[in-house]
Amino acid sequence: MLTLNSVACTRGGVTVLDGVSFELAAGEALILKGPNGSGKTTLLRTIAGLQPASAGVITARPESIAYAAHADGIKVPLTVAENLTFWAGLFGAPNIDAALTAFDLHALRNRPAGALSAGQKRRVGLARLVVTGRPIWALDEPTVSLDAASVALFARAVSEHLAAGGAALIATHVDLGLEARSLDVSAFRPTKSAQQNAFDEAFE
């Protein structure tokens, strides 16, 4: 579903990853590991199409990726249901019930999002993924602020998504209780020379 072929990503003019290659098939999840600052967020943003890869090719069906960032994109003046309905309308989903059920949000549906605790807000952010109906989930530390029960909910949602033929790419520092391959991005640190090259050959 998603293929990366020796992709390089830059952030603020510096190459942070180089030569990333992997393949993600339907029904498969891949956990991105790596210490802070190793470039997980940069890689996910590149795959989501928010920034161009500075080298290599990313192959995926267009508009097949649902991205969830560090920030949730929740509008605090709107209620939970209004937030999700907005995304549902945008992605052409028929309704939001499946999403509410997946993340146990029925009780909170009419709360303004500003009156949620950190973990509850995160659950709303994750519920958006279900609403997009896209096959590849690209998630950046999805379980931040979640309690154990919610992490289990999330793991179940991912498993269901995979069972339905989706795929998931998850950057995380904690154990999610999912059985999946994992990939340590720190292996793709650019060599000194590659960094030099991509960086400012034009200016020497």
Next chain:
Amino acid sequence: MLTLNSVACTRGGVTVLDGVSFELAAGEALILKGPNGSGKTTLLRTIAGLQPASAGVITARPESIAYAAHADGIKVPLTVAENLTFWAGLFGAPNIDAALTAFDLHALRNRPAGALSAGQKRRVGLARLVVTGRPIWALDEPTVSLDAASVALFARAVSEHLAAGGAALIATHVDLGLEARSLDVSAFRPTKSAQQNAFDEAFE
């Protein structure tokens, strides 16, 4: 150092915790546990003095509490060193070296905070605690986005703080590798009648 005596906290007009009592002595840490939405953030904010307790008494030396919230309060246009120096000046700390060392930030000191990854930013936020020089740390999910090595750094910083006669109150969902008492705040859910009472007796 810090004593709570049947404290009740409200959030958005609803009592979320009632009858919270505990004592925190010097050199001691207390982990606040509880599912999402159980009121940990509310309790910490109340203790930090940002909102009044609706019942009960909180006893602590004035200005003894350093609070760290979900948000870091980092100015992205300033560098790491400038950010910390600002707080050092405000709290009267002589320099920021100890803080930089505690969270391994020397290499990042001249980076603009906007060019940090999520975990690096979090480390800067935590380094502020060292700079405050206050004895009681009240921390709201401090290890969000941190990798394993940084969590260990954090645990060491807390241990050192405790060994130096400080105390810490930490709300978290994950295991920090600290040996400390823990307190489940969901035990303090208000009874139906208490809630009714605090909520809108004035309107009945």
Next chain:
Amino acid sequence: MIGLLTRDLKLAIRAGGGFGLALAFFLIVIVLVPFGVGPQTDILSKIAPGILWVGALLACLLSLDRLFATDFEDGSLELLATAPLPLEALVATKALAHWLTTGLPLTLAAVAFSVLLNLPTPGIPALITSLAIGTPALSMIGAFGAALTVGLKRGGLLLSLLVLPLYVPTLIFGAEATRRGAEAMPTTTPMLLLAAITLGAIACLPFAAAAALRVNLR
């Protein structure tokens, strides 16, 4: 797109005021000017077309700052950029929402305000027509400026520095049309020019603004 429009309108209303706020600001500016320039009615009625138009411009400006910034800060803009909606449509919709909450109420209420400044009666229809034709351009140009400055922490003043010079043609033709109306002269030429600017802005600027947004999200 309709979903986005209703969301933006809902947000504007929940945040207090929505439609009323731009009006109130307009009213205040119009009340302040006599305090500033003194109460002589003849001078006031002479400068009325200009003041009304400058007031409309400033009312637009003040609400522009946060047009994309709130979405940028809470992360929705990134998510919207990966959604099936093209960014050009996003910009156009945002500009439309902005116009509905500022330009439109201003146009509708202009009659009342023109009386406050003693605008000669024949100028009133000209004022209303010119506002109706010209304010969409103000919103669209403003959206472009907002897209340019979305990543900046304190974009407010910079935004106005970028946007106000772009407002000059609209202001000139709008105020001129009103003045000609007030002096019972034909207003066709400035109105046509105003319409041309508006159409041009609506046709081209969404693309420029979307390009700026893409760069800022990178």
Next chain:
Amino acid sequence: MIGLLTRDLKLAIRAGGGFGLALAFFLIVIVLVPFGVGPQTDILSKIAPGILWVGALLACLLSLDRLFATDFEDGSLELLATAPLPLEALVATKALAHWLTTGLPLTLAAVAFSVLLNLPTPGIPALITSLAIGTPALSMIGAFGAALTVGLKRGGLLLSLLVLPLYVPTLIFGAEATRRGAEAMPTTTPMLLLAAITLGAIACLPFAAAAALRVNLR
């Protein structure tokens, strides 16, 4: 407090411009007004005192919006509220930083701008003195308004709605002093009244603003 002041100034400068931006905005307003009201020098020189003062007011206003909002959104305001600095001092410092980046450059550059609008020469010292005395009040009152609206997502317009009426006395005395200066009349009375407002604002409003901040943080 000095730390806070330098931090705020640094942030204003890094965000682009700092001192220059308010000036540029002021310049633009002064250019826009003739576009609106027409190029006749006699009318312009008559309304010059008012326009200059209204322009100063608006330049203040546009940069107020984010005075506390950025700190609120990134969480620093909560942390500052628990710091050893009393909130009153915080407010006063923020207002001072705001004045240094808007009121002060405006005052210094007012000579050049008054030439553009053909303000009669004897009015120029009066304009500068009145701006020097009056703009601190604008910043302080504005800080109060910003403290009131800090929790709101789109505070810009609402803020101006709250603040502009509070600006009326300052505007009236300031413009009056300038006008009297331009007509070579004595300006002592309006200047004294202006000074009284400024002193009053500086003495009392930090407390009101700090109270508002405390409520908004709760």
Next chain:
Amino acid sequence: MSLWEYANPRKFMSTTEKAVAPLFALAALFVLTGLVWGFFFTPDDFRQGSTVKIIYLHVPSAMMAINVWAMMLITSLVWLIRRHHVSALAAKAAAPIGMTMTLMALFTGAVWGQPMWGTWWEWDPRLTSFLILFLFYLGYMALWAAVEDPDTAADLTSVLCLVGSVFAILSRYAVNFWSQGLHQGASLSLDKEENVSDVFWIPLVVCIIGFILLFIALVLLRTRTELRRRRLHAIETRERMG
């Protein structure tokens, strides 16, 4: 050999290294000749007296003010289409020069206007459009200053320059519509019949050539500086990244 070769920073640096100093010398020669000739060896105008001599500063700076913006437009387009760093940095380097030229035209005009029209400032369409041009320069430079990342800044300012150019032309048009002015029409057209006489004309042309040379020299110098600054930024970033 393609022209684009010079868009390579290294090539650009090595080529211009030797060109800058001679260009400055040549520019100085032309400007000084033109000014001295104009100031001391032309007769006084029969109506305007010796004040007319300010024309030798006024007209060249006014022409350059417009042409610099045109050059920025072209280099911005080159950056957007071909992504040559030199092009973007040349636009950045030109802006302050253009702004200075605009200010100079405004200032010499004001100094001239005082004896001629009796005021320092008049809302004449030509003067007003220069004020607007000044604002465009200001906005452009402020945007460069405000955006941290150099590539982002280059992209944003290029888009602004593009849109701004369209609106600058519109404004020029609108301003003419708004007020009929006092200012002179163009006198440097090829149709010499209605022009000022040769005595004034030749030194003026010399001055104009001098200003163009001066601009080229300054832009090359400043572009070199910007390239070096960019490189420094790159090195600093890499250093900080460790």
